[in-house]
Amino acid sequence: MKVHDTALAGVKRIELEVYHDERGSFLESYHAQRYAAVVGTHRFVQDNCSYSGRGVLRGLHYQVKHPQGKLLRVSQGEIFDVVVDLRRDSSTFGRWEGMVLAADGHTQLWIPPGFAHGLYVLSDSAVVEYKCTDIYRPDDEACLRWNDPELAIAWPEGAKVLSSKDRNGASLTQLHEEGRLP
Numbered sequence: 001m002k003v004h005d006t007a008l009a010g011v012k013r014i015e016l017e018v019y020h021d022e023r024g025s026f027l028e029s030y031h032a033q034r035y036a037a038v039v040g041t042h043r044f045v046q047d048n049c050s051y052s053g054r055g056v057l058r059g060l061h062y063q064v065k066h067p068q069g070k071l072l073r074v075s076q077g078e079i080f081d082v083v084v085d086l087r088r089d090s091s092t093f094g095r096w097e098g099m100v101l102a103a104d105g106h107t108q109l110w111i112p113p114g115f116a117h118g119l120y121v122l123s124d125s126a127v128v129e130y131k132c133t134d135i136y137r138p139d140d141e142a143c144l145r146w147n148d149p150e151l152a153i154a155w156p157e158g159a160k161v162l163s164s165k166d167r168n169g170a171s172l173t174q175l176h177e178e179g180r181l182p
């Protein structure tokens, strides 16, 4: 596998090795020893999988007191994935990065704890699978507004299908003022 840094410190793009033969293909999506160099001492304690139709936008989510690192991969379809650096001591605090991830691109994303995360589905449907370094704690979850003008995220054009939680996300300034950053 090849590991690439991104514009946000600690966020890494991983190109997976795919083995093709007459039956199809094979890839390793996680290997504790090899990923130690990518995720450091973090340990994964929960695996998630979401299925979404075209135009679904999930996010931007994070946990405040128990931030989750996420190792994410698209196993079907194509998404525009977004991370926002919410680490107050980071030189890239408040900056976002977006990238297209597709199942046939065999790319993984490592998002360290302390980022808000969201995704927008570009294909008819998409399956997104990710490992988390902490368990889901709904009481600790916060939702950063996907279209906060202060962030000015350049989401792809198209209709957006949102949950009511995500329609009512808070701005970065509001979350900051309320002490609800990681």
Ligand SMILES: Cc1cn([C@H]2C[C@H](O)[C@@H](COP(=O)(O)OP(=O)(O)O[C@H]3O[C@@H](C)C(=O)[C@@H](O)[C@H]3O)O2)c(=O)[nH]c1=O
Binding pocket: 048, 050, 058, 059, 060, 061, 062, 117, 118, 119, 136, 163
């Ligand atoms: C995230 C999550 C949700 N759920 C439940 C709660 C709810 O009934 C249903 C759907 O929850 P949500 O609407 O929060 O699902 P979703 O919008 O897919 O939430 C996810 O969004 C992406 C962008 C992330 O980065 C994830 O960390 C997570 O926040 O699933 C769990 O049981 N465990 C979990 O870990």
